[in-house]
Amino acid sequence: GAVVSQHPSRVICKSGTSVKIECRSLDFQATTMFWYRQFPKQSLMLMATSNEGSKATYEQGVEKDKFLINHASLTLSTLTVTSAHPEDSSFYICSARDPRQDNSPLHFGNGTRLTVT
């Protein structure tokens, strides 16, 4: 079945540094990928929709310059958290839908737990 791979699974970084998270669709081409953030004991929050070959669409309240999204190919989207701060510590999850299947469910990567010290 369709698989989405996300890397790294865990990252610890110092405040002020940048962190890049990769999301790959392994056996299908995804023109659209979705980036979510989840704080402890809270629901998934959509941050942005990544569109291959064009600019990402950000949800209200999400800073475009802080969370840089690049979707340079049909199988890879990256999220870069720039100048990270402790409040950015969270669980970041990417997802994509297999366009070959009508109303395909979202397939999620395993998530990246970011800790900013």
Added chain:
Amino acid sequence: GQNIDQPTEMTATEGAIVQINCTYQTSGFNGLFWYQQHAGEAPTFLSYNVLDGLEEKGRFSSFLSRSKGYSYLLLKELQMKDSASYLCAVMDSNYQLIWGAGTKLIIKP
């Protein structure tokens, strides 16, 4: 506005049956999804309903009534490993997923 409602938390006994309800009000409807999410992990897909009725998949079943804006996830023969959060999500007319806050299911021996 768009809204998905599901109970915050439920408790059930190992071996029993539990039903998790979800009601929704969305701009259009293109299907309803149920996901399971264990603590610290990403969600995993459980079921998809777009037509009214019951979809059975092993110990898990999902029901949909579009006229009532209502769905439930039924878990039978509960096992300790079923302790997780269960997320209800509806795809609206723009094919965007609207997420519920999730129901934390606690299984007791």
